Amino acid sequence: xxxxxxxxxxxxxxxxxxxxxxxxxxxxxxxxxxxxxxxxxxxxxxxxxxxxxxxxxxxxxxxxxxxxxxxxxxxxxxxxxxxxxxxxxxxxxxxxxxxxxxxxxxxxxxxxxxxxxxxxxxxxxx
Numbered sequence: 001x002x003x004x005x006x007x008x009x010x011x012x013x014x015x016x017x018x019x020x021x022x023x024x025x026x027x028x029x030x031x032x033x034x035x036x037x038x039x040x041x042x043x044x045x046x047x048x049x050x051x052x053x054x055x056x057x058x059x060x061x062x063x064x065x066x067x068x069x070x071x072x073x074x075x076x077x078x079x080x081x082x083x084x085x086x087x088x089x090x091x092x093x094x095x096x097x098x099x100x101x102x103x104x105x106x107x108x109x110x111x112x113x114x115x116x117x118x119x120x121x122x123x124x125x126x
Contacts, residue, residue: 010058013058014055014056014057014058014063015055017056017063017066017067017070018049018054018055018056018066020066020070020073021035021039021049021056021066021069021070022049022050024069024070024073025046025050027073027084027087028073028084028087028088028091029088031043032044032046032047032050033046034103034107037107038065038069038106038107038112039056039062039065039066039069040061040062040065041062065109065112068112068113068116069106069112071116072106072112072115072116072119075116075119075120075123076090076091076119078123079119079122079123090102091103091106097118098111098114098115098118102115
């Protein structure tokens, strides 16, 4: 049985995920501090990430959190029909099921995972 290569063995994984996180930050209009808080990096590190001079390291906690952020982005993008304005609005609007605006909940690891699961459940209904 063939197995898929893990992100830690793929030499392009760091580049691809780093670029994806930078683009998510742009699409969702996240400040460096906010994006850094989500993936566990400082604001200056996020600034370097966006400039292309910093890469997420496979196996690190920021890399893992970035993978979950990408999962959330892809699920939300699919659910909302690739409408970035709708995604920004959804993220900023208080959500009774999550107990706060999703943008607030994804600032913690537990909230990021819970929000990703929540969006996946919403997508499953449709």
